[in-house]
Amino acid sequence: xxxxxxxxxxxxxxxxxxxxxxxxxxxxxxxxxxxxxxxxxxxxxxxxxxxxxxxxxxxxxxxxxxxxxxxxxxxxxxxxxxxxxxxxxxxxxxxxxxxxxxxxxxxxxxxxxxxxxxxxxxxxxxxxxxxxxxxxxxxxxxxxxxxxxxxxxxxxxxxxxxxxxxxxxxxxxxxxxxxxxxxxxxxxxxxxxxxxxxxxxxxxxxxxx
Amino acid sequence: xxxxxxxxxxxxxxxxxxxxxxxxxxxxxxxxxxxxxxxxxxxxxxxxxxxxxxxxxxxxxxxxxxxxxxxxxxxxxxxxxxxxxxxxxxxxxxxxxxxxxxxxxxxxxxxxxxxxxxxxxxxxxxxxxxxxxxxxxxxxxxxxxxxxxxxxxxxxxxxxxxxxxxxxxxxxxx
Ligand SMILES: [Zn+2]
Numbered sequence: 001x002x003x004x005x006x007x008x009x010x011x012x013x014x015x016x017x018x019x020x021x022x023x024x025x026x027x028x029x030x031x032x033x034x035x036x037x038x039x040x041x042x043x044x045x046x047x048x049x050x051x052x053x054x055x056x057x058x059x060x061x062x063x064x065x066x067x068x069x070x071x072x073x074x075x076x077x078x079x080x081x082x083x084x085x086x087x088x089x090x091x092x093x094x095x096x097x098x099x100x101x102x103x104x105x106x107x108x109x110x111x112x113x114x115x116x117x118x119x120x121x122x123x124x125x126x127x128x129x130x131x132x133x134x135x136x137x138x139x140x141x142x143x144x145x146x147x148x149x150x151x152x153x154x155x156x157x158x159x160x161x162x163x164x165x166x167x168x169x170x171x172x173x174x175x176x177x178x179x180x181x182x183x184x185x186x187x188x189x190x191x192x193x194x195x196x197x198x199x200x201x202x203x204x205x206x207x208x209x
Numbered sequence: 210x211x212x213x214x215x216x217x218x219x220x221x222x223x224x225x226x227x228x229x230x231x232x233x234x235x236x237x238x239x240x241x242x243x244x245x246x247x248x249x250x251x252x253x254x255x256x257x258x259x260x261x262x263x264x265x266x267x268x269x270x271x272x273x274x275x276x277x278x279x280x281x282x283x284x285x286x287x288x289x290x291x292x293x294x295x296x297x298x299x300x301x302x303x304x305x306x307x308x309x310x311x312x313x314x315x316x317x318x319x320x321x322x323x324x325x326x327x328x329x330x331x332x333x334x335x336x337x338x339x340x341x342x343x344x345x346x347x348x349x350x351x352x353x354x355x356x357x358x359x360x361x362x363x364x365x366x367x368x369x370x371x372x373x374x375x376x377x378x379x380x381x382x383x
Contacts, residue, residue, distance in 0.1 A: 083336030
């Protein structure tokens with residue numbers, strides 16, 4: 001791997017020879033303009049720091065009050081996964097699992113994988129567990145969608161505003177901060193999902209073969 | 210050519226087409242069946258995705274209505290139309306449209322996630338609004354059909370291999 005392996009565009013299959021990139025530089029596919037690789041500072045720990053921050057925020061996000069609603073003196077506090085429990089109890093178990101996965105467990109798994117991939121003790125890139133982790137990160141990118149849950153909560157808050165008294169709890173702010181950390185970790189990752197596996201971690205990039 | 214891409218084995222046009230057709234079929238009950246029932250003081254009101262958005266519009270919350278309509282109706286339809294175009298493009302192989310269709314693929318891959326909005330919304334409302342007789346929100350079967358359609362469209366996009374748009378295209382060289 002590194003500069004000796006060819007970079008294959010994941011969108012069109014065009015092969016490129018790898019060249020070294022400076023931090024901030026991007027290599028684009030000559031045929032379809034897909035980003036093949038990005039130059040990153042070899043010692044940058046941004047992705048690791050944000051992945052760990054995200055992991056630390058996940059616990060208060062799940063345990064602290066998410067949103068509270070009040071009507072005629074009755075108050076109800078919901079946590080991040082209260083809706084999942086209600087769906088499960090009303091027999092919609094597949095839906096409950098889907099919401100739990102996309103809004104909670106998979107973002108958490110994604111953060112763990114990003115933290116492991118960027119940990120100071122580097123994994124051997126030729127090893128199958130390293131390749132499995134990069135592959136998992138690429139797959140999780142489609143299913144870990146906590147930012148959609150944030151939008152859904154904001155939409156619900158506005159929708160409910162005229163009917164009940166709603167107040168955002170500290171759990172929701174922690175969840176938003178976790179989502180922000182995940183997005184930063186994802187975008188500063190050396191193993192960006194848009195970069196094909198053959199080029200993962202390479203600091204070099206592209207000229208067509 | 211060395212194509213060591215994740216899950217490349219499962220990427221093929223017939224699988225993508227089958228998943229897209231299944232998604233299109235699930236969109237029918239998803240739009241006809243109620244997704245939520247709101248019970249207030251013994252009165253019950255069931256809403257489909259569309260009637261829920263219309264109600265928001267009527268309450269003057271039109272930006273929210275637009276967001277819901279875009280995420281729950283426009284994006285799933287756009288995704289299916291886009292997938293149809295991609296599958297036709299893949300049959301033809303490399304052409305002057307390959308570059309444009311590759312961009313369509315990237316766009317579909319990005320927008321797909323936002324159609325999960327209504328699923329999260331239903332789960333959240335069902336968890337929060339439980340005041341017994343006063344007011345309770347109950348999720349209905351339409352939301353299950355809708356979630357299935359969304360999952361199927363995401364799987365269909367993942368099953369599509371964008372390299373098939375470039376098959377038999379001569380490699381560029383500098
Ligand atoms: Zn390309």
